[in-house]
Amino acid sequence: MTVFPQTKKDRNHSQLRKWLKRFYQSRKNWKSLLELHVEEFRRQSSLSQYQEIRKLATKLKTWDTLRSDLLSSVPRDSNDLIRIYLDEGDVDQAIVLWESRSGKRPALAVGWDRVDLEVAQAAEKSRPETALKIYRDEVKRLISVRGRQSYQSACQFLKKIRPLLKTSGHDDWDDYISRLREENRSLRALHEELKKARL
Numbered sequence: 001m002t003v004f005p006q007t008k009k010d011r012n013h014s015q016l017r018k019w020l021k022r023f024y025q026s027r028k029n030w031k032s033l034l035e036l037h038v039e040e041f042r043r044q045s046s047l048s049q050y051q052e053i054r055k056l057a058t059k060l061k062t063w064d065t066l067r068s069d070l071l072s073s074v075p076r077d078s079n080d081l082i083r084i085y086l087d088e089g090d091v092d093q094a095i096v097l098w099e100s101r102s103g104k105r106p107a108l109a110v111g112w113d114r115v116d117l118e119v120a121q122a123a124e125k126s127r128p129e130t131a132l133k134i135y136r137d138e139v140k141r142l143i144s145v146r147g148r149q150s151y152q153s154a155c156q157f158l159k160k161i162r163p164l165l166k167t168s169g170h171d172d173w174d175d176y177i178s179r180l181r182e183e184n185r186s187l188r189a190l191h192e193e194l195k196k197a198r199l
Contacts, residue, residue: 017036017040020032020036021033021036021037024036030056030059030060031060033056034053034056034057034060034062037049037052037053037056038053038066038070041053041070041073042073045073045074045078045080045081046080047080047083047084047087050070050080050084050087051087053066053070054067071084076097076100077101079113079115081097082094082097082098082115082118082119083115083118085097086118086119086122091119091122091123091126091127092126092127094119094122095119095123095127095130098115098116098119099130116134116137116138117134117138119134120134120135120138124160124164128164128167128168129168131160131164132161132164132165132168132170135157135160135161135164136161138154138157139154139157139158139161139180142154142157143180143184143187143190146187147189148189148193151187151189151190151193151194152193152197154190154193155193155194155196155197155199156197158177158180158194158197158199159197159199161173161176162199177194177199181194
């Protein structure tokens with residue numbers, strides 16, 4: 001995503017909106033404050049904006065009708081939509097969205113907004129298979145990057161994988177770690193880091 005510098009007009013507009021928010025809040029004009037937040041959300045969605053709207057709309061008892069309208073305004077390929085579902089505890093819907101587009105974005109793209117690890121963390125209890133897939137892919141990616149720092153990060157994910165294998169009913173940790181060592185036998189620094197991490 002290209003970020004363009006703000007023009008003077010944009011800055012003035014942004015300052016006016018901030019002032020209006022403070023004004024509406026000081027007057028407890030929740031309806032106008034909500035309308036302002038909804039307008040901003042429709043222009044550029046974000047989880048924090050969604051949370052603020054939910055809080056205001058709940059106070060005004062309009063959340064049930066507003067929620068579906070807001071969700072339909074967020075592009076289906078947006079990480080914001082995945083984060084919103086995660087925030088609402090709808091891990092299954094977040095996974096469905098993530099799976100529908102996984103592989104469509106290059107993992108190493110500059111500035112790539114990583115939502116996959118957030119999905120994995122949320123899925124650990126209810127969908128350990130999904131979490132395992134994401135963490136294994138991340139370990140593979142980190143090892144391919146090379147370098148001690150990447151190997152240390154890979155070890156952190158391996159520490160997440162070990163208990164997940166047990167809870168998912170696939171207690172094949174020994175096979176997995178042996179295969180990983182064998183596939184990367186020439187990477188001395190990786191083996192050192194695995195040993196330090198007691199893996």
